[in-house]
Amino acid sequence: MRADAPQVSGPRVHTVRLHEVAGAALAVACPAWCVSDHRHEVEDGTFVVDFTHYGPEVSLRLAAGEEALSARISQTPFDARDRAPVVATYPEVGANNGRLTSDEVYALANQMRAYAAALDELAFDLDDARLTDRTERGTR
Ligand SMILES: [Zn+2]
Numbered sequence: 261m262r263a264d265a266p267q268v269s270g271p272r273v274h275t276v277r278l279h280e281v282a283g284a285a286l287a288v289a290c291p292a293w294c295v296s297d298h299r300h301e302v303e304d305g306t307f308v309v310d311f312t313h314y315g316p317e318v319s320l321r322l323a324a325g326e327e328a329l330s331a332r333i334s335q336t337p338f339d340a341r342d343r344a345p346v347v348a349t350y351p352e353v354g355a356n357n358g359r360l361t362s363d364e365v366y367a368l369a370n371q372m373r374a375y376a377a378a379l380d381e382l383a384f385d386l387d388d389a390r391l392t393d394r395t396e397r398g399t400r
Pocket of ligand 1: 296298
């Protein structure tokens, strides 16, 4: 658990209105990592398969503040096709609609470390190119 994750004591239970049947509701306990208040599902209702727990978001923001990539744990516990927690990415990374296993998240992190090293090398090459450019223009 991340140090900045909200500390929650005891299970949080939300009573969610269901769109499937008028008047139907479902009490859902959140896993410890879920940071959603589920206000939308409680107030407006949801289809049971769409109910989703969300963990804290981890974002890569660029110099201007725009979000280049975000990732967070998510789980749709009532979706029979895929009930286990995954890391959901946006923009979607990978072949499974941006839903990654832990091995795929480790692989993504390794790719990003390699990319960061390539960016360091590119910045070094740029410094070299600019120095060479200044030197050549200064001697001509
Ligand atoms: Zn939840």
